Amino acid sequence: MSNPSAAMLVIGDEILSGRTRDSNMHYLAGELTKIGIDLKEARFIADDHVTIMETVKSLSAVHDQVFTSGGIGPTHDDITAEAVAAAFETSISIRADARAILQAHYDRQGVELNEARLRMARIPKEANLIDNPISAAPGFSLKNVHVMAGVPSICQAMIASVLPSLTGGAPLLSQTLRLERGEGDIAEPLSKLANLFSDVLIGSYPFQKDGNYGTNIVLRSTDEHRISQAKQQLKKLLDL
Amino acid sequence: MSNPSAAMLVIGDEILSGRTRDSNMHYLAGELTKIGIDLKEARFIADDHVTIMETVKSLSAVHDQVFTSGGIGPTHDDITAEAVAAAFETSISIRADARAILQAHYDRQGVELNEARLRMARIPKEANLIDNPISAAPGFSLKNVHVMAGVPSICQAMIASVLPSLTGGAPLLSQTLRLERGEGDIAEPLSKLANLFSDVLIGSYPFQKDGNYGTNIVLRSTDEHRISQAKQQLKKLLDL
Numbered sequence: 252m253s254n255p256s257a258a259m260l261v262i263g264d265e266i267l268s269g270r271t272r273d274s275n276m277h278y279l280a281g282e283l284t285k286i287g288i289d290l291k292e293a294r295f296i297a298d299d300h301v302t303i304m305e306t307v308k309s310l311s312a313v314h315d316q317v318f319t320s321g322g323i324g325p326t327h328d329d330i331t332a333e334a335v336a337a338a339f340e341t342s343i344s345i346r347a348d349a350r351a352i353l354q355a356h357y358d359r360q361g362v363e364l365n366e367a368r369l370r371m372a373r374i375p376k377e378a379n380l381i382d383n384p385i386s387a388a389p390g391f392s393l394k395n396v397h398v399m400a401g402v403p404s405i406c407q408a409m410i411a412s413v414l415p416s417l418t419g420g421a422p423l424l425s426q427t428l429r430l431e432r433g434e435g436d437i438a439e440p441l442s443k444l445a446n447l448f449s450d451v452l453i454g455s456y457p458f459q460k461d462g463n464y465g466t467n468i469v470l471r472s473t474d475e476h477r478i479s480q481a482k483q484q485l486k487k488l489l490d491l
Numbered sequence: 492m493s494n495p496s497a498a499m500l501v502i503g504d505e506i507l508s509g510r511t512r513d514s515n516m517h518y519l520a521g522e523l524t525k526i527g528i529d530l531k532e533a534r535f536i537a538d539d540h541v542t543i544m545e546t547v548k549s550l551s552a553v554h555d556q557v558f559t560s561g562g563i564g565p566t567h568d569d570i571t572a573e574a575v576a577a578a579f580e581t582s583i584s585i586r587a588d589a590r591a592i593l594q595a596h597y598d599r600q601g602v603e604l605n606e607a608r609l610r611m612a613r614i615p616k617e618a619n620l621i622d623n624p625i626s627a628a629p630g631f632s633l634k635n636v637h638v639m640a641g642v643p644s645i646c647q648a649m650i651a652s653v654l655p656s657l658t659g660g661a662p663l664l665s666q667t668l669r670l671e672r673g674e675g676d677i678a679e680p681l682s683k684l685a686n687l688f689s690d691v692l693i694g695s696y697p698f699q700k701d702g703n704y705g706t707n708i709v710l711r712s713t714d715e716h717r718i719s720q721a722k723q724q725l726k727k728l729l730d731l
Contacts, residue, residue, distance in 0.1 A: 265694055267530045268663065269521030270709065274512075276535070281509030290507045292542075295516070295533035302532075325675045326695040327682040367678030386699075402697060423508065435565045438607030442567040454505055455566040457642060459626075469510065 254420030254473075255315040257283055259293040260306055262321035262331055263401055266295055275320040275399075275406045282410055287420035287473070288316060298322055303334035311338070311396050316417060318410075321401030323390065325367040332391070335398055336375040346374040349389055356387035382412040421473035423452075426482055430489070431465040433457070440488035441468065448481045450474075494660030494713075495555040497523055499533040500546055502561035502571055503641055507537055515560040515639075515646045522650055527660035527713070528556060538562055543574035551578070551636050556657060558650075561641030563630065565607040572631070575638055576615040586614045589629055596627035622652040661713035663692075666722055668708040670729070673697065677706060680728035688721045690714075 259279055265271040276293050283290050291314060296302050303322070310317045322331030336343035349372035350364075357364045371388040374380065381390035381397065383405060390399045390409045399409040430437060434457050445453050452471040458464065468485065470478045499519055505511040513535065520530050531554060536542050543562070550557045562571030576583035589612035590604075597604045611628035614620065621630035621637065623645055630639045630649045639649040670677060674697045685693050692711040698704065708725065710718045 264692065265696060265709070266517075267520055267533070268524050268665075268711070269517060269519075269530075270665075270694075271696070272514075272517040277506075277509060277512040279509075280507055284508050290509075291537065293507070293535040297531065324695070324697060325678045327678070327685045328694055362673075362675075365675060365679070367682075368675035370678070402699065404699070425508075425510075433602075435602075435605060435608035435611075438565045438567070438610070439605070442607075445567045452504065453568065454510075455564070455568055456505055456511070457564060459642065459644065469505070471508070 254287050254289045254423075255418065256291045256313075257288050257316040257318065258291060258310040258314045260303075260310060260317060260319040261293065261295045261401075262298060262303060262319060263295075264297050264328075266321075267297055273320075274403050275401070278403070278407055279318055279410055282414060284423050286414060286417070287422045288417065289420075289423075298328050298330060300330055300334050300337070303331060304338045307335050307338040307396055311394065315395060317396045318399065318413075319396065320399045320406045323371065323388070323398060323400055325370050325388075329370070331398060332373055332375070335393055335396060338396075339375070339393055341375045341377055341393070343373055343375045345369055345372045349374045349380060352380075352387055352389060381409050384408050384412075423471050423473060424475050424478060425469055425471045426478050428468040428470070428482060428485060429465065430468065431463070433464060434466050437466060437468075437489065440485070443488055444481060444485050447484060448477065451477055451481045453481070494527050494529045494663075495658065496531045496553075497528050497556040497558065498531060498550040498554045500543075500550060500557060500559040501533065501535045501641075502538060502543060502559060503535075504537050504568075506535055506561075513560075514643050515641070518643070518647055519558055519650055522654060524663050526654060526657070527662045528657065529660075529663075538568050538570060540570055540574050540577070543571060544578045547575055547578040547636055551634065555635060557636045558639065558653075559636065560639050560646050563611065563628070563638060563640055565610050565628075569610070571638060572613055572615070575633055575636060578636075579615070579633055581615045581617055581633070583613055583615045585609055585612045589614045589620060592620075592627055592629060621649050624648050624652075663711050663713060664715050664718060665709055665711045666718050668710070668722060668725060669705065670708065671703070671705040673704060674706050677708075677729065680725070681708065683728055684721060684725050687724060688717065691717055691721045693721070 378391035378393040454469040618631035618633040694709040
């Protein structure tokens with residue numbers, strides 16, 4: 252049985268212009284691997300209503316879980332919630348539960364819950380709120396789409412809120428063999444190994460650092476025993 | 492007249508599993524912005540022949556330029572060149588020009604140009620080679636698709652080899668106004684500004700650092716004068 256599949260959708264002009272470097276995808280990738288959900292693809296798109304809507308629709312149809320980050324703040328360029336609602340043809344408005352969370356948060360701070368901040372209470376009708384322990388304004392899950400903030404600390408907190416509710420598969424385990432040899436020297440034995448162990452994912456990652464070069468061979472499988480067998484076989488093939 | 496559009500395709504299981512954090516997309520994004528090519532989307536996909544082929548086909552049809560990184564080394568999991576050739580239904584084989592580059596490089600190093608290393612001379616028939624000043628093995632451009640290495644230093648060198656040959660548009664300029672106020676406080680004036688300056692891109696990026704919070708407002712346009720006008724107007728709206 253294969254693991255559930257997932258896609259990540261990172262939304263924001265600032266990332267595509269090179270102003271900001273995204274870190275949410277890398278973080279989510281690591282967390283999903285731990286619980287046995289396979290991140291199959293990630294997409295980075297601009298703050299554009301139609302693009303967000305269509306991308307959410309197509310990813311949601313293909314994958315078991317979809318995660319978005321970015322575009323759920325109080326300003327004019329925060330249009331993700333509207334676009335996700337449109338993708339599922341569901342209505343969106345200021346919801347009492349989300350409003351209460353914001354009201355309590357801003358009351359504690361002595362800050363007015365003005366019209367702009369109230370936009371963050373706009374949640375699609377059938378969505379479940381995602382807890383935001385950092386700045387209160389919630390994300391939401393609508394069907395299999397989990398809509399989260401772009402600010403890394405908030406996104407990470409929301410990922411922690413969502414993941415326990417999802418059914419994972421067998422976590423992908425890995426072992427790494429670090430070799431002080433170039434890829435060109437080990438490609439042939441590696442290819443032999445791949446033929447012998449078609450059930451183990453075998454990745455080859457060259458590195459070049461401080462004048463040293465070499466290759467990290469990463470063996471991945473849900474079966475620890477098979478990884479160890481493959482590692483042993485690889486050492487034999489490399490005369491180690 | 493709008494700028495040429497581009498897409499980035501990052502290929503590699505190691506990035507989707509969270510093992511490696513990509514840096515090529517962020518680098519390319521910044522370089523493209525400088526020369527007036529708009530990065531419209533980026534996709535991260537696994538080392539899978541059909542997925543690479545179909546994604547290249549669809550991105551190439553929609554965008555003026557497509558850049559790929561990853562999967563052009565000598566090992567069994569390096570399948571990008573084959574998949575890009577398949578996307579354009581063109582033949583691929585060991586090419587004399589690429590072979591000569593590799594032969595000279597490995598001769599200098601006193602290293603054998605074995606069968607695995609020779610795989611890096613497999614280049615589609617009509618492709619132009621992309622210079623690799625770091626480790627010799629070339630990338631290639633086939634139609635509007637530029638196929639580059641995944642190792643960041645090599646990818647950056649290849650980007651430098653490719654970009655001068657492309658026709659850019661008007662570079663996107665930007666000015667940033669840093670405010671010690673939360674997004675919720677400035678959303679309304681910002682929305683007014685967006686209505687007044689529909690030709691200026693207005694982005695709002697909250698930050699939270701060392702107990703301080705605030706918002707960076709970034710104004711972007713190809714017209715420096717319009718940016719300055721918008722900035723002045725924004726200061727007025729904010730009583731600065």
